Amino acid sequence: MKYTAEHKSLPVHKEGKEIYQIHFENDFEKLESYLSELDVKTKKLCIVTDSNVGALYAGTLTGILEKVCARVTVFTFPAGEENKTLDTVRNLYEHLILEHFDRKDMLVALGGGVVGDLTGYAAATYLRGISFIQVPTSLLAQVDSSIGGKTGVDFDRYKNMVGAFHQPKMVYMNMSALKTLPDEQFYCGMGEILKHGLIKDAGYYEWVIERMSEITERDSQTLLDMVEISCKIKRRVVEQDPYEKGDRALLNFGHTIGHAIEKLKNFELLHGQCVALGYVAAAHISWKRELLSTEEFFEIRDMNVGFDLPVSFSGLDSKDILDATKLDKKMEAGQIKFILLKGIGRAYIDKTVTDEEILAAVDFLNAEIEDENE
Numbered sequence: 515m516k517y518t519a520e521h522k523s524l525p526v527h528k529e530g531k532e533i534y535q536i537h538f539e540n541d542f543e544k545l546e547s548y549l550s551e552l553d554v555k556t557k558k559l560c561i562v563t564d565s566n567v568g569a570l571y572a573g574t575l576t577g578i579l580e581k582v583c584a585r586v587t588v589f590t591f592p593a594g595e596e597n598k599t600l601d602t603v604r605n606l607y608e609h610l611i612l613e614h615f616d617r618k619d620m621l622v623a624l625g626g627g628v629v630g631d632l633t634g635y636a637a638a639t640y641l642r643g644i645s646f647i648q649v650p651t652s653l654l655a656q657v658d659s660s661i662g663g664k665t666g667v668d669f670d671r672y673k674n675m676v677g678a679f680h681q682p683k684m685v686y687m688n689m690s691a692l693k694t695l696p697d698e699q700f701y702c703g704m705g706e707i708l709k710h711g712l713i714k715d716a717g718y719y720e721w722v723i724e725r726m727s728e729i730t731e732r733d734s735q736t737l738l739d740m741v742e743i744s745c746k747i748k749r750r751v752v753e754q755d756p757y758e759k760g761d762r763a764l765l766n767f768g769h770t771i772g773h774a775i776e777k778l779k780n781f782e783l784l785h786g787q788c789v790a791l792g793y794v795a796a797a798h799i800s801w802k803r804e805l806l807s808t809e810e811f812f813e814i815r816d817m818n819v820g821f822d823l824p825v826s827f828s829g830l831d832s833k834d835i836l837d838a839t840k841l842d843k844k845m846e847a848g849q850i851k852f853i854l855l856k857g858i859g860r861a862y863i864d865k866t867v868t869d870e871e872i873l874a875a876v877d878f879l880n881a882e883i884e885d886e887n888e
């Protein structure tokens with residue numbers, strides 16, 4: 515893997531056939547011509563966005579889309595994971611029905627992962643499926659959620675419990691949108707980026723660590739390189755396994771315990787923060803099995819500090835986290851599908867993780883338990 519970006523559009527394939535392109539741009543200018551290529555002249559387009567992103571970018575985007583399609587409408591819902599629900603999807607269906615959207619029309623997901631997941635799910639199900647494009651505006655959505663066609667919503671606080679695979683027709687990234695992203699959200703994206711290195715590419719992991727100061731200063735060239743490299747890693751994984759029958763599950767590194775913490779904290783902690791805690795826990799299990807050295811394990815943990823991600827939680831019982839982990843949907847025949855590391859950049863699926871191992875890892879993160887290693 516080369517660690518310099520080529521700044522070209524990236525095609526994504528399924529079963530050897532190109533299905534869409536990921537475009538990396540510094541403004542919205544080229545969206546017009548890329549959309550024209552999708553033959554939208556007679557289509558109605560609905561921009562789906564949240565209250566934060568809509569206030570910043572929906573106006574500009576509407577102006578651009580109006581030039582190339584038949585009509586543009588905007589559906590805005592309140593920002594936040596707590597709104598990634600079937601209730602919001604219901605309101606969106608209602609909007610589409612009232613606006614007479616039919617099968618040939620298209621949705622435009624403008625926002626972070628919440629908007630992308632929800633819009634993709636509505637697109638997968640409205641009239642048995644209409645097309646959509648992704649315009650990801652958070653770092654996390656750019657490097658992770660906008661690529662790969664996994665869509666869905668939370669149900670009764672169970673993360674991503676209802677969903678569908680539905681591929682976008684295009685992913686268009688305006689890198690300059692990251693300028694308005696709050697710091698805390700920016701670092702959540704870093705959680706998923708570090709994850710990419712940890713599971714698949716030790717060289718990239720080192721690359722990110724070496725550029726910590728450029729990244730935290732949001733140097734635009736470094737961010738562009740980083741987003742492109744991360745997209746290539748994610749693309750490689752989803753192309754090899756579009757429906758998560760095998761290796762794609764590696765992307766869930768950190769998500770098994772992470773989702774449990776996210777749910778028990780009632781979404782007070784952000785997704786990327788929970789994932790970062792979750793992968794320290796998974797690394798802990800790997801370390802205790804002597805698959806990672808002590809040095810490697812503590813470097814993984816300490817990188818969270820460098821990128822302003824948590825290394826501990828409080829206010830939760832470790833046993834409750836264990837129980838919630840076992841309720842997560844990544845179970846197969848009663849056994850949790852855990853992602854562990856047998857070295858930096860080398861993740862694998864393990865179905866033999868015991869309750870004791872999970873508890874020890876969670877206790878390590880639990881700020882209220884005297885830490886065995888401090």
Ligand SMILES: NC(=O)c1ccc[n+]([C@@H]2O[C@H](COP(=O)([O-])OP(=O)(O)OC[C@H]3O[C@@H](n4cnc5c(N)ncnc54)[C@H](O)[C@@H]3O)[C@@H](O)[C@H]2O)c1
Binds near residue numbers: 565627629692
């Ligand atoms: N489908 C997948 O494969 C996949 C992968 C990873 C994560 N996810 C999902 O993604 C979600 C998390 O995504 P997220 O972290 O982007 O959360 P998010 O969509 O809630 O966005 C984070 C916050 O940043 C704001 N925001 C986004 N872009 C902005 C910008 N440019 N300027 C100012 N504010 C901006 C949003 O309004 C929101 O308040 C979770 O629901 C997670 O389950 C899905």
Ligand SMILES: [Zn+2]
Binds near residue numbers: 658706769785789
């Ligand atoms: Zn995630």
